[in-house]
Amino acid sequence: MEFKLEAHRIVSISLGKIYNSRGQRGGIKLHKNLLVSLVLRSARQVYLSDPCPGLYLAGSPVPPPQPGEPAAGPPAGWGEPPPPAARAAWPEPETPPERPAGPDARRAVDAEPAAPGAGDTLQGGEEPAGGAAAEEEEMETGNVANLISIFGSSFSGLLRKSPAGGREEAEAEESGPEAAEPGQICCDQPVLRDINPWSTAIVAF
Amino acid sequence: TGGRRGPDIISTVEFNHTGELLATGDKGGRVVIFQREPESKNAPHSQGEYDVYSTFQSHEPEFDYLKSLEIEEKINKIKWLPQQNAAHSLLSTNDKTIKLWKITERDKRPEGYNLKDEEGKLKDLSTVTSLQVPVLKPMDLMVEVSPRRVFANGHTYHINSISVNSDCETYMSADDLRINLWHLAITDRSFNIVDIKPANMEDLTEVITASEFHPHHCNLFVYSSSKGSLRLCDMRAAALCDKHSKLFEEPEDPSNRSFFSEIISSVSDVKFSHSGRYMLTRDYLTVKVWDLNMEARPIETYQVHDYLRSKLCSLYENDCIFDKFECAWNGSDSVIMTGAYNNFFRMFDRNTKRDVTLEASRESSKPRAVLKPRRVCVGGKRRRDDISVDSLDFTKKILHTAWHPAENIIAIAATNNLYIFQDKVNSEMH
Numbered sequence: 001m002e003f004k005l006e007a008h009r010i011v012s013i014s015l016g017k018i019y020n021s022r023g024q025r026g027g028i029k030l031h032k033n034l035l036v037s038l039v040l041r042s043a044r045q046v047y048l049s050d051p052c053p054g055l056y057l058a059g060s061p062v063p064p065p066q067p068g069e070p071a072a073g074p075p076a077g078w079g080e081p082p083p084p085a086a087r088a089a090w091p092e093p094e095t096p097p098e099r100p101a102g103p104d105a106r107r108a109v110d111a112e113p114a115a116p117g118a119g120d121t122l123q124g125g126e127e128p129a130g131g132a133a134a135e136e137e138e139m140e141t142g143n144v145a146n147l148i149s150i151f152g153s154s155f156s157g158l159l160r161k162s163p164a165g166g167r168e169e170a171e172a173e174e175s176g177p178e179a180a181e182p183g184q185i186c187c188d189q190p191v192l193r194d195i196n197p198w199s200t201a202i203v204a205f
Numbered sequence: 206t207g208g209r210r211g212p213d214i215i216s217t218v219e220f221n222h223t224g225e226l227l228a229t230g231d232k233g234g235r236v237v238i239f240q241r242e243p244e245s246k247n248a249p250h251s252q253g254e255y256d257v258y259s260t261f262q263s264h265e266p267e268f269d270y271l272k273s274l275e276i277e278e279k280i281n282k283i284k285w286l287p288q289q290n291a292a293h294s295l296l297s298t299n300d301k302t303i304k305l306w307k308i309t310e311r312d313k314r315p316e317g318y319n320l321k322d323e324e325g326k327l328k329d330l331s332t333v334t335s336l337q338v339p340v341l342k343p344m345d346l347m348v349e350v351s352p353r354r355v356f357a358n359g360h361t362y363h364i365n366s367i368s369v370n371s372d373c374e375t376y377m378s379a380d381d382l383r384i385n386l387w388h389l390a391i392t393d394r395s396f397n398i399v400d401i402k403p404a405n406m407e408d409l410t411e412v413i414t415a416s417e418f419h420p421h422h423c424n425l426f427v428y429s430s431s432k433g434s435l436r437l438c439d440m441r442a443a444a445l446c447d448k449h450s451k452l453f454e455e456p457e458d459p460s461n462r463s464f465f466s467e468i469i470s471s472v473s474d475v476k477f478s479h480s481g482r483y484m485l486t487r488d489y490l491t492v493k494v495w496d497l498n499m500e501a502r503p504i505e506t507y508q509v510h511d512y513l514r515s516k517l518c519s520l521y522e523n524d525c526i527f528d529k530f531e532c533a534w535n536g537s538d539s540v541i542m543t544g545a546y547n548n549f550f551r552m553f554d555r556n557t558k559r560d561v562t563l564e565a566s567r568e569s570s571k572p573r574a575v576l577k578p579r580r581v582c583v584g585g586k587r588r589r590d591d592i593s594v595d596s597l598d599f600t601k602k603i604l605h606t607a608w609h610p611a612e613n614i615i616a617i618a619a620t621n622n623l624y625i626f627q628d629k630v631n632s633e634m635h
Contacts, residue, residue: 006518010464013522026277026300030362030381031412031431031471032527038467039521046464 007047014040215618217605221285221293224609227255227616228295229623230280234264236297238308238348239625255625259308259348264299276301282367286389289373294353296376300363303378305354305389313341359385359395366415372423379416379428386440398446399428399438414529415474421481425450433470433488435495453484453495455502465517465526473529478538479610485541487532490514492543494555507553507560510545512583512594525599533608533615544603547592548619549579565603565617565624576626 017036021028212233219228227239240258267276277300286294286305293308317339322328362380369376377386377398384399403409411432419425424440436449457466469489476485484495486503490511493503509530513520520526525546532543544550545562553560562579582591605618613628 007464010518010521017524025275026279027272027274027363030409031365031414034409034412034431035468035471035527039464042464042467 003046007043010043011040011047014043211621213621215605215621215623216279217281217283218607218616218618218623219283219285219295220607220609220616221295222287222610224611224614226258226285226293227607227625228283228285228297229616229618230263230283230297231621232277232279234262234266234278234280234299236261236263236280236283236295236306239623253627259350261306261350263297263304263306264302267301281364284367284369284376286369287373296367296369298364298367298378301357301360303356303359303364303367303387304352305356307351307353309349309351311347311349312343312345314344315339316342354389354392356387356392356395359387365413366417368416368418368426370418370423371421375423377416377418377426379413381412384413384416384426384428384446396444398440398444400445400447414472417475417477419481420477420479427475427477427484429472429475429486431471432467433472435472435475435484435486437497451497451500453500453503455493461514463517465521468521468526469517474531476532476534478534479536480538483538485532485534487530487543489526489528489530492532492541492553494541505555507541507551509543509551510581512581516594520599523599525602528602528604530602530604531606533606535608535613536611542606542608542615544606544617546599546602547597548601548603549581550603550606550617563626565619565622565626567622 014036018033018040021033021036212231213235214232215229216232217228217230220226221228225241227241229237229239231237237257238259239255241253241255244253263280264278266278268274269276279299280297281299283295283297286296288294291309295306295308297304297306317337319333319336319339320328320330356378359378360380360383362382364378364380367376367378373389375386375388377384378395379385379399382400382402383397385395386398387395399413401411401413411430411434414429414431416426416428419427425437426440426446427435427437429435433454435453437451437453438446439450440446442448442450457470472486472488474485474487477483478485482497483504484497486493486495487509490513491509492507494505495503517526530544532541534541539556540552540554542550542552548565549562550565551560551562562581563576564579577590580588580591581597582588582593587593601619603617603619607616609615615626617624617626
């Protein structure tokens with residue numbers, strides 16, 4: 001429980017840093033944003049892996065996976081995910097209950113707390129980076145988790161806006177970090193439909 | 206010296222190869238060069254102190270219209286070229302552009318032109334009745350600085366380091382993802398020698414944080430990463446040095462795992478020893494000495510401020526955890542130095558294994574006063590002058606320090622103040 005609150009706090013702080021970095025003079029600092037996104041990933045993993053049924057208040061019913069959704073595939077980002085057991089083992093004596101390591105673990109754990117409507121229709125058991133499939137999974141665990149996945153799923157998606165017409169692909173990618181304008185929403189997902197007391201920090205986003 | 210924030214915050218400090226000159230760069234794009242006064246028998250108290258020698262504007266803020274991006278004028282690094290004639294040369298860089306500056310002295314000027322008068326106006330020829338040979342007369346010393354080369358458009362990402370090769374003909378510049386090799390005389394071309402940019406930026410897991418050429422072997426260089434590893438590369442092995450010759454990496458201590466493990470293991474600075482046998486790295490909490498012959502782990506690890514380990518979350522919140530501290534060797538490679546918070550800096554004697562914490566502040570730095578060692582208490586017995594961890598001032602950070610190449614003279618940049626300390630008595634530490 002404590003891990004979850006601390007993780008949530010760290011997620012909020014991290015998202016704030018990423019947001020603020022886009023208006024920074026001199027352009028987005030790649031190094032700092034990478035580090036922040038790594039912290040975000042760690043916190044998100046702890047947040048999602050710590051089974052605390054009482055905290056899943058949002059409980060909106062799980063939408064069935066869209067037919068066009070990409071199937072679960074190899075992790076799309078972040079590189080090698082560390083074994084979940086290592087992530088969850090903080091210096092504190094208490095550790096989350098045993099869970100099998102590997103991509104399947106998330107499916108098993110998330111099915112539990114999302115009892116109100118989850119079912120076993122979850123896809124995308126791979127690492128945080130998975131695209132829409134992972135977002136799908138997140139929808140039913142609350143708005144905070146939704147935002148976590150949106151910002152965690154794509155490092156470049158976070159920093160990049162759609163390249164203006166006429167630019168080369170490579171150039172557009174490289175100019176991504178610099179091309180993002182302050183104040184621009186970096187994804188079009190309809191988010192934050194439900195206002196939750198402890199997600200208002202992120203609502204301000 | 207003005208307010209805490211602002212354009213005169215010192216962003217880099219570097220002695221030249223003899224230690225006669227000391228250059229500082231600041232956030233406003235200015236470079237200030239200090240020169241050591243020769244020790245004079247007539248004034249024994251002016252013991253080779255440093256005075257301002259020259260000041261010039263190196264970089265200006267720029268705007269990249271294509272990317273809608275402002276380029277900061279802050280000087281990230283200065284590196285001196287070895288002196289090859291009467292002039293001095295240095296490289297200074299901001300995030301995107303490196304410039305070569307030539308510093309010359311003028312202490313004579315010609316007088317007695319036949320065709321011009323004192324102000325340079327043409328004389329009326331009818332008044333010229335005889336010819337004279339112009340003579341050089343002494344004048345007040347004038348230091349002239351001119352930009353000799355501008356190395357632009359070599360980097361997409363932010364330049365974090367530059368290093369002059371021992372061949373004195375080439376140098377390298379490193380940004381987050383790439384390292385380029387330049388020839389000092391050629392500005393329209395550079396060779397890319399390291400490229401760690403992934404095909405898909407979503408796969409990005411580490412960036413280059415610092416790089417340096419080996420002091421003696423012109424084919425070797427090292428670069429550090431945000432994951433805490435060092436890669437030694439040999440330019441003779443391949444044109445593109447993506448494959449390292451040696452990888453220096455210490456396995457992580459699992460008992461120290463936290464949300465912030467990755468951040469605090471990121472290497473902020475790497476420096477070869479003068480001997481070329483060792484490397485010094487700085488990460489957030491430690492400095493480490495690595496032997497080039499041993500890749501598995503550092504041979505020495507020194508705790509700079511381990512009491513911050515339990516405060517990482519707060520330091521993440523206030524951004525201090527991203528501070529990039531530099532490190533330095535003394536001339537004989539026996540002592541290493543690095544900065545910390547509260548205007549403290551730390552020195553570690555590798556032989557005696559003793560360490561000391563000193564403070565750079567106006568109060569403790571009356572001229573010719575001896576620096577008093579400081580102590581941070583972490584609970585337990587507290588001595589009179591100890592500082593508690595909670596009363597450390599995290600806005601006073603010493604990120605940039607430099608050690609004279611031969612003598613016990615150190616330059617400490619504390620925000621917008623430069624402190625120069627000299628050890629006149631002996632070279633032992635208290």
